[in-house]
Amino acid sequence: MAELARDTLREMQLRMLRIRAFDERASKMVKRGHIPGTVHTSIGQEAQVVGATMALGAGDYMSGNHRSHGHPIGKGSPLGPLMAELVGKATGVCKGKGGSLHLADFAVGSLGESGIVGSSIPIANGAALSSKVLNNGKVALAFFGDGAANQGVLYESMNMAGVWDLPMIFLCENNQYALSTPAHTVTSGIISERAAGFGMPGIRVEEGQDVLAVYDAVSKAVARARAGDGPTLVEVMTYRYNEHSEGLRLGTDYRNAEERDAWLKKDPIMLFRHYLASHGFSDDELDGLQATALAEVDAAVAFSDASPYPDLSVAFDDLYTDKESAA
Amino acid sequence: MNTDTDNTEAVTTRTITYRQALNETLRAELEHDEKVFLIGEEIGVFEGSYKITAGLLEDFGPDRVLDAPIAEEGFVGAALGAAMLGMRPVVEIMTINFSLIAIDQIVNHAAKMRSMFAGQVSIPLVIRMPGGGGQQLAATHSQNLEVWYAHIPGLKVVAPSTPADAKALLTAAIRDDDPVIFLENLSLYSAKGEVPDGEQIAEIGKAAVVKTGIDLTIVSYSRGTTTALEVANQLEAEGLSIEVVDLRSLRPLDRDTICASVKKTGHAVVFEDDWLSYGIGAEISATIGEGVFDFLDAPVRRVAAAEVPLPYAKSLERAALPSAADLARVVREVLNLAPATATSNDK
Ligand SMILES: Cc1ncc(C[n+]2csc(CCOP(=O)(O)OP(=O)(O)O)c2C)c(N)n1
Ligand SMILES: [Mg+2]
Numbered sequence: 001m002a003e004l005a006r007d008t009l010r011e012m013q014l015r016m017l018r019i020r021a022f023d024e025r026a027s028k029m030v031k032r033g034h035i036p037g038t039v040h041t042s043i044g045q046e047a048q049v050v051g052a053t054m055a056l057g058a059g060d061y062m063s064g065n066h067r068s069h070g071h072p073i074g075k076g077s078p079l080g081p082l083m084a085e086l087v088g089k090a091t092g093v094c095k096g097k098g099g100s101l102h103l104a105d106f107a108v109g110s111l112g113e114s115g116i117v118g119s120s121i122p123i124a125n126g127a128a129l130s131s132k133v134l135n136n137g138k139v140a141l142a143f144f145g146d147g148a149a150n151q152g153v154l155y156e157s158m159n160m161a162g163v164w165d166l167p168m169i170f171l172c173e174n175n176q177y178a179l180s181t182p183a184h185t186v187t188s189g190i191i192s193e194r195a196a197g198f199g200m201p202g203i204r205v206e207e208g209q210d211v212l213a214v215y216d217a218v219s220k221a222v223a224r225a226r227a228g229d230g231p232t233l234v235e236v237m238t239y240r241y242n243e244h245s246e247g248l249r250l251g252t253d254y255r256n257a258e259e260r261d262a263w264l265k266k267d268p269i270m271l272f273r274h275y276l277a278s279h280g281f282s283d284d285e286l287d288g289l290q291a292t293a294l295a296e297v298d299a300a301v302a303f304s305d306a307s308p309y310p311d312l313s314v315a316f317d318d319l320y321t322d323k324e325s326a327a
Numbered sequence: 328m329n330t331d332t333d334n335t336e337a338v339t340t341r342t343i344t345y346r347q348a349l350n351e352t353l354r355a356e357l358e359h360d361e362k363v364f365l366i367g368e369e370i371g372v373f374e375g376s377y378k379i380t381a382g383l384l385e386d387f388g389p390d391r392v393l394d395a396p397i398a399e400e401g402f403v404g405a406a407l408g409a410a411m412l413g414m415r416p417v418v419e420i421m422t423i424n425f426s427l428i429a430i431d432q433i434v435n436h437a438a439k440m441r442s443m444f445a446g447q448v449s450i451p452l453v454i455r456m457p458g459g460g461g462q463q464l465a466a467t468h469s470q471n472l473e474v475w476y477a478h479i480p481g482l483k484v485v486a487p488s489t490p491a492d493a494k495a496l497l498t499a500a501i502r503d504d505d506p507v508i509f510l511e512n513l514s515l516y517s518a519k520g521e522v523p524d525g526e527q528i529a530e531i532g533k534a535a536v537v538k539t540g541i542d543l544t545i546v547s548y549s550r551g552t553t554t555a556l557e558v559a560n561q562l563e564a565e566g567l568s569i570e571v572v573d574l575r576s577l578r579p580l581d582r583d584t585i586c587a588s589v590k591k592t593g594h595a596v597v598f599e600d601d602w603l604s605y606g607i608g609a610e611i612s613a614t615i616g617e618g619v620f621d622f623l624d625a626p627v628r629r630v631a632a633a634e635v636p637l638p639y640a641k642s643l644e645r646a647a648l649p650s651a652a653d654l655a656r657v658v659r660e661v662l663n664l665a666p667a668t669a670t671s672n673d674k
Binding site: 036037038076086089092094096097099102103113115116117118119121147148150151152178179180185186187250254309310312314316319 | 368369372373376395396397398400401424425427428462463464465466467468553611632633635636639640641642643646647
């Protein structure tokens with residue numbers, strides 16, 4: 001891999017720290033009743049999110065699932081409107097109408113999460129199709145889980161992307177569980193190997209906690225897509241530290257402590273900190289990144305706290321482009 | 328109360344939750360007929376997202392309690408195929424929202440095959456799934472799509488409101504030789520009620536008058552019946568006599584019970600959890616208009632959800648969902664009474 005600029009490396013760590021700090025705060029806020037509904041964190045999966053989102057260009061598109069409220073952070077979104085959305089405030093990116101499960105930040109190319117497992121995959125394919133038709137050089141990436149890889153729509157989408165040479169990246173966040181279901185109990189074979197059946201490259205990033213490994217794999221897929229050579233399936237092996245969703249207690253002991261401890265030892269933020277420390281970053285600078293992320297999250301919460309709840313009329317806004325149709 | 332079995336012996340009852348009634352019934356049916364099996368996401372090891380299948384994998388094993396991948400179209404289709412061969416699959420779809428992925432198998436296939444193939448096959452399939460909003464899960468996770476299924480000839484659609492009905496209707500659904508959509512509601516799982524012991528089999532297609540009255544009829548189903556009873560009792564304290572009809576079955580629809588009630592009271596309000604346009608209330612309203620128009624003293628009114636995808640923020644969600652206050656206000660309007668207080672929540 002080509003040497004990355006110092007600023008890029010710095011930004012990678014900062015974005016991972018932002019996602020971690022944002023999600024840790026959100027988790028606390030759920031437990032204190034400050035965030036309602038449901039929140040799925042990416043704590044433990046930051047390398048996969050940031051490695052993939054930073055491999056995309058600013059104008060590229062992405063779609064996500066229930067666990068993707070923090071993915072816009074990987075693409076550079078400011079934190080305030082994201083936090084306000086989780087709380088359900090009028091200043092949220094979706095004016096408090098979407099919440100953690102239905103969040104979109106079009107300003108950074110986030111075409112939205114779908115709370116329906118698998119359903120945002122064909123939508124990213126459509127974005128890729130538009131890029132191809134408009135010949136604008138933009139690529140699209142769909143984030144989805146190991147669980148979603150069992151939905152038929154993934155294979156419909158891979159087929160279309162393959163046959164039409166769409167500038168598309170299928171990014172499977174394989175955290176090895178769908179709720180409490182271990183992937184190996186419901187998945188036949190290896191997900192990345194399914195790419196062969198559609199005539200596209202399938203890459204499995206075994207070291208999915210290493211942000212550079214993810215960045216490298218997705219960068220190649222992006223280059224291939226931008227060159228007009230078609231789609232790639234990238235499966236990233238990772239692990240979520242928290243429960244499936246905050247506040248949920250799954251009850252059964254479906255993940256054992258040893259497994260968890262082994263993954264904690266490969267913490268993506270810690271791993272990358274070691275890497276940066278051995279590549280000319282001082283402890284002060286690295287501590288500074290951490291402090292910056294925490295301060296940004298504090299500011300995001302303050303922004304949300306100071307924001308009003310949405311006016312009742314907001315419920316009826318934006319149903320149609322033409323207001324009269326809502327009558 | 329709501330079972331139609333003719334029990335001559337005194338029946339003992341227990342107070343249990345709706346969840347427990349479902350769980351015990353699934354267990355009893357797994358024991359009763361070896362062709363019964365359960366399939367769905369997270370129903371085995373995890374015992375179901377709402378713990379309806381607790382203990383069943385342990386006692387009946389993985390051939391009778393199957394953990395399915397997240398592939399609703401695939402496993403509903405597989406259940407349908409097994410049902411065609413005489414098995415009695417009981418599918419759990421985690422929530423009704425996700426049934427949209429399987430809707431082709433349900434609507435284009437399960438509902439039609441017996442008729443299209445001229446009776447060569449029957450489809451003893453049950454699909455259980457909860458609907459309902461109010462937990463700030465927002466637009467794609469809070470829907471009440473009952474009318475989508477109630478619209479389809481070839482399906483039966485039941486929506487019990489009490490633990491006793493949950494038991495008697497689920498037993499009936501599993502023993503039925505046609506496909507039955509069994510609608511649960513997230514907010515009912517922990518509701519308690521008296522449930523008769525022993526085998527109880529409801530007649531699918533029969534509504535129940537769950538409270539008698541003479542001034543006005545409220546027609547509802549599932550969670551809505553609970554709210555309707557609450558409002559009826561509250562108005563009773565003010566001297567109004569409200570009858571509550573619990574539909575229990577949305578298809579077949581018990582038009583006779585609805586019409587008989589409205590013939591007596593002359594006033595009707597439908598309380599429904601779905602969206603107003605083309606909803607359950609529209610069908611009930613037409614039924615009343617066609618059946619007992621001459622007995623009506625006022626137009627039939629409907630209280631339903633606001634016609635928007637359910638928003639996330641609490642204030643917006645609360646305003647969009649039909650409430651007890653909305654129902655009480657409309658009942659007063661139909662009876663030409665002055666509003667109770669200025670607090671009733673207008674939308
Ligand atoms: C179509 C559909 N079926 C079921 C669900 C309920 N559900 C939400 S998340 C989830 C597990 C998803 O697992 P995976 O795709 O691996 O993503 P992860 O949560 O592990 O990130 C399930 C079953 C849903 N939201 N949509
Ligand atoms: Mg997963």
